Amino acid sequence: MHNIREVPLIMLGLGNVGRALLRQILAARETVTERRRVRLVPVALADVSGLLCDPAGLSDETLERALAVVSAGQLVAAVPGAQPALTLDAVLRPGTILADLTASPATLPTLHAALACGAGVVLANKLPLGRRWEEARVLFEHPNVRYEVTVGAGLPVIATLRYLLDTGDRVARIEGCLSGTLGYLCAQLEAGVPYSEAVSQARALGYTEPDPREDLGGKDVGRKALILARTAGWPLEPDAITIEALYSESLATASTEEFMKALGVHDADYRERVGAARTHGCTLRYVAEVCPTGGTVGLREVPQSSALGALRGPGNYVALYTERYAEIPLVIAGPGAGPEVTAAGVLGDILALASSGYA
C-alpha cells in the first residue's frame, strides 16, 4: 500500500549503546520495514579513531566487522576501509539522520552542520544539550532533533512532555529520580549499608564510572533536569540548577584512589541522615525538581509510602505536573539505564524522525 523509504544513517560512537543500536537495526530490519515502511541504511560509522563511510550503504559484512571491534577507538585499526579523517561531507545530506552516541563535548559543530544541510539529529549524548542556552538552543527548537534517551533511557519521557505541549498543555513542575546509580546507593543506605561500602559495591558492580565522583557529584542528574526544563519551554542556564554532591568539597581534588580510601569519613553523616529520615516516616532519595525559574538536584526526605519512597534499585521515575495533570501527576517509571533500552530509545527516535517525513 505504501512505498518503503530508505533513510541513510550516520552513527557517531561505537561504545555499548552504538553497538547495541547497530545490532538492533540489523535484527529488527524486517519488523521496522513492515511496521514503519522505512529501511534504515547505515552509511557512516565513526569512533574517535576515524570513519567508515559509503554513501551507497555499508555492507552487512562491514557492519558485522565493526560490531566485532572490542574496544573503543579501534575502528581504523580493526576494520579495512576505515579512514582516520572524520569528514562527513560525502554523506551529510537532506533526509539523512545523524545519531550522536558519544559522550563527547566536541560533537556540537557536527550537529550544527548536519541540521544546516537538512539532516535530522538524534542524541544519546547529553553534553551538547547541557551547554549554555545560546549554544544548545537550536537542539531544543529545531523540529528535526530528538533526544529521548538523555532522560530515563528508553522510557518515553521527552515524547510525553512534547505531546502534552503540542496539544496545548502547560507544564508547572517536573520531579523525579533520574539516576539508577544513585537510586541503588539510596536503597543501600536505607538498608543500613554504610556509605563507604555502598559506594565501593556500586563501583565494583560497574554501576558507577571508574571515578564514582562522576555519579556522586550529581552533574549528570543536573544535566537531565536541565534537559527536562528546557524541553518544558523554560530556557534555563546550567547554573539555574542547584546541585548537591554526595561527597564533601574537601575530596573534590583527591585522586580516585585517595577518594576511595577516604569514603569512610562520610559514613557517620549519612547514617545520621538516614536515621533522621526514618524518624519522620521518610527515606532518602536523590531527587531532581525543576520549575520555570530553576531547579534543585539533591538528597531529599520522601515519605516511605510515596511513589518515590517505594522506588527500588535502578528504577527511574518522572512525574509531570501540568495544567491538565495538576493534582495527580502523569508518571513514567521503569528501569532507566542499560545499553539495550537506551539503544531502543535511539531507534525509536530515528523511526519517529524518519516517519515524520521531515526532509
Place this chain on the structure above:
Amino acid sequence: MHNIREVPLIMLGLGNVGRALLRQILAARETVTERRRVRLVPVALADVSGLLCDPAGLSDETLERALAVVSAGQLVAAVPGAQPALTLDAVLRPGTILADLTASPATLPTLHAALACGAGVVLANKLPLGRRWEEARVLFEHPNVRYEVTVGAGLPVIATLRYLLDTGDRVARIEGCLSGTLGYLCAQLEAGVPYSEAVSQARALGYTEPDPREDLGGKDVGRKALILARTAGWPLEPDAITIEALYSESLATASTEEFMKALGVHDADYRERVGAARTHGCTLRYVAEVCPTGGTVGLREVPQSSALGALRGPGNYVALYTERYAEIPLVIAGPGAGPEVTAAGVLGDILALASSGYA
C-alpha cells in the same frame, strides 16, 4: 523553513470529548501550527441528528455555534446549515482525518469507508476496537489508525506499547488498573465505606453511568484489556478475557431503580473480602491482566505497599512487562479519565497522524 500543511478534519460525536477537542483545536491553533507545522481544518461535524459540512472548512462562527449546542443530538435543530443526512462523500478523501468521538457501535462501516478512501482514523470510541477480531482487525493493523485514548485517556499507553514493538521488543504481559470509577470504589471499600454506599456515592458524583452496572459489570475494562492485548500483537477474541462483575448475576435483569435498592445485599460480602485482604497485608484493586493466550479482569488482592496498592482515587496504572523490561516493568500512571485529557489525547493522535505524512 517548512511549509504549513492543512489537514481536513471530520469529527463524529459532539459530546463532552468532542466539544473539548473542538475547544482545544481552536485554542491551540497557533501553538500547533508553530510546533508541528500543521493546520487542522474542521470540514465536518456530526452528531446523531446530522451533519455540518463544508469541504473548504467550517467557519469559526459555525464552530462556535456548534460548541454552544448544549445537549447531544441537537446539532441540526440548533445550527443553521446542518443537514439531517449523514453522508461524508463530500469530505472523505486522502489526507483527511476522521475522529470517532462517539460511543456508538454503528460507526464501523464509516471507519472502513474512510480507510478505503485513504483517510486517517482516530478513535476515542472503544466499541469498534472490541468487536470480533475479523471485524476489528483492520483498525489494529492499518498504519493510518490511532486510538490512544481508549486506554488510560490522555496517558501515552498505546504509543509506548507501539514504540516498544516498533523497536523490536516483545511484550510478555500487561497488568493495570484501567478504571477510575472502579479505582474510586476500591478506595472507598478500603476506607470502610459499605459497598452500597460507595456505589451510590459514585453514581451521585457522576463517576458512573446512570446505570452503575455499566461500570460495575467490568465490560468496559475488559474491552480496554482486549485493546491492549491486540495492540501487543495477540489477536484475541472478546471471550478470551474473563470478566468478574462487581454485582451478582441475580441483579443483572433488574431495573436500575431495583438495582440501586438491592445494593445492600452485597455489603457483607465485600466487607469480608476487604477484611480478608487486610489480614494478608493486602488491599483490593480491580485489576486487568493480559498475556498472549488471554486475560482476566476482576477484583484482586494486591500488597498494600505495591504500586497498585498505593493507587488512589481516579488513578490509572499500566505496567508493561517485556523482553527488555522483564523484572521491573515500564509503568505509565496518572488520572485516566476526563474530557480534557481525553480530548488532548485525541489531538495528540491527530497530530501524530498528520505529521506522519501518511497520505
